[in-house]
Amino acid sequence: MENIPVSEIINELGEDREKYFNAVAPPIFQTSNFAFESVSDFRKALKDEASAFLYSRGNNPSLAILQKKLAALSHAEACLVLNSGAGAIFVSVLANVKSGDHIISVENPYSWAKKMFDNVLPRFGITTTYVDGRDVTEFKKSIRPNTTLIYLESPNSWTFYLQDLKAVADLAKQHHIVTICDNSYCTPLYQKPIDLGIDITLQSATKYINGHSDVVAGVLCGTKAMMGKIFISEYMNLGIGTTPFNAWLMVRGLRTLQVRMERVSQNAAKVVEFLKTRNEVESVSFPMDKDFPQKELVQKQMTGGGGLLSFVLKTKDFNQIESFCNGLNHILMAVSWGGHESLIIPAISSISPDEFHPENPEHRRLRLYIGLEDPDYLTEDLKTGLSKMSY
Numbered sequence: 497m498e499n500i501p502v503s504e505i506i507n508e509l510g511e512d513r514e515k516y517f518n519a520v521a522p523p524i525f526q527t528s529n530f531a532f533e534s535v536s537d538f539r540k541a542l543k544d545e546a547s548a549f550l551y552s553r554g555n556n557p558s559l560a561i562l563q564k565k566l567a568a569l570s571h572a573e574a575c576l577v578l579n580s581g582a583g584a585i586f587v588s589v590l591a592n593v594k595s596g597d598h599i600i601s602v603e604n605p606y607s608w609a610k611k612m613f614d615n616v617l618p619r620f621g622i623t624t625t626y627v628d629g630r631d632v633t634e635f636k637k638s639i640r641p642n643t644t645l646i647y648l649e650s651p652n653s654w655t656f657y658l659q660d661l662k663a664v665a666d667l668a669k670q671h672h673i674v675t676i677c678d679n680s681y682c683t684p685l686y687q688k689p690i691d692l693g694i695d696i697t698l699q700s701a702t703k704y705i706n707g708h709s710d711v712v713a714g715v716l717c718g719t720k721a722m723m724g725k726i727f728i729s730e731y732m733n734l735g736i737g738t739t740p741f742n743a744w745l746m747v748r749g750l751r752t753l754q755v756r757m758e759r760v761s762q763n764a765a766k767v768v769e770f771l772k773t774r775n776e777v778e779s780v781s782f783p784m785d786k787d788f789p790q791k792e793l794v795q796k797q798m799t800g801g802g803g804l805l806s807f808v809l810k811t812k813d814f815n816q817i818e819s820f821c822n823g824l825n826h827i828l829m830a831v832s833w834g835g836h837e838s839l840i841i842p843a844i845s846s847i848s849p850d851e852f853h854p855e856n857p858e859h860r861r862l863r864l865y866i867g868l869e870d871p872d873y874l875t876e877d878l879k880t881g882l883s884k885m886s887y
């Protein structure tokens with residue numbers, strides 16, 4: 497793929513400004529359908545709905561601008577933008593399996609990927625084997641004659657475990673197995689799975705791509721042939737493409753992707769340093785940290801980290817974790833991440849007090865997303881929360 501500077505991708509690529517009065521921001525093409533001057537033009541569009549503007553369940557100019565930018569950022573030939581990240585996972589997997597196939601997935605993938613593997617696909621005779629994924633030989637050992645797909649998420653958005661993307665891609669190629677990697681954590685700015693040989697890279701665009709906590713969307717990137725195959729079948733059948741307005745919002749979000757990523761990365765590093773100084777904190781997990789166990793692999797395949805981290809509180813008391821969270825004044829308790837605002841999810845939000853085992857550090861883990869606020873504002877808020885634990 498041609499190497500286009502990131503600034504050019506973000507500010508220019510895909511935009512035909514002279515077609516819309518040289519407006520700097522593109523218009524929102526809020527239309528369901530497009531009209532033709534001649535039968536031959538009409539026929540041409542019907543033949544190739546992926547590249548023509550015919551009907552907005554398929555292609556739309558607002559979407560096309562965004563798709564060109566996202567494909568170029570990922571070093572991919574083509575891109576599809578869907579109305580959720582979960583939808584992107586679903587259609588990319590569905591397009592590459594048939595009844596009787598076997599999938600190898602990394603353990604604890606994004607929750608809705610796991611629900612698809614565990615609940616939906618078995619109804620069609622498709623089985624999934626989960627592997628820890630930190631050691632490539634685990635993938636090798638799990639390959640069966642009917643394995644057609646390997647599903648990766650690196651780093652994982654909860655455990656932050658990495659898989660060696662190039663090694664897994666090389667192994668998969670030898671066995672004609674399709675590889676998919678969830679790249680939501682890094683975005684194409686900080687990791688390019690396609691360059692490492694992965695077939696399909698996907699992201700929840702709800703997170704950093706849009707970046708303003710006001711759109712739910714997903715991205716798929718890969719070869720023209722792969723994206724074309726998904727488009728003409730699962731994408732069009734489900735009617736799962738994003739809307740012109742959401743595409744327009746994501747183009748606007750992308751304008752600041754680089755600066756947002758830089759800021760959340762700097763903020764996260766400062767918060768990690770702060771957490772490590774505190775007695776109430778048992779451990780901190782963050783891929784860009786100098787003590788991170790898979791540090792070498794991080795350096796090999798990632799160029800940055802972003803704002804997502806987790807930490808374990810040192811306590812035997814369920815209520816102390818609750819007091820910490822309830823005591824925060826600015827960091828919001830909510831799912832999702834990648835927006836302007838810092839967010840926290842305690843593991844105890846999905847377990848009841850009688851299920852709590854204080855000796856299990858996973859029960860005392862909290863996932864923290866560091867946003868764009870002033871770092872001191874955030875550390876002050878964490879201090880306030882910690883003070884509410886009252887030892």
Ligand SMILES: *Cc1c(COP(=O)(O)O)cnc(C)c1O
Nearest residue numbers: 580581582606653680700702713
């Ligand atoms: C949020 C998320 C998804 C799902 O994306 P939605 O846009 O919420 O559907 C997939 N993978 C990861 C790692 C995520 O964090």
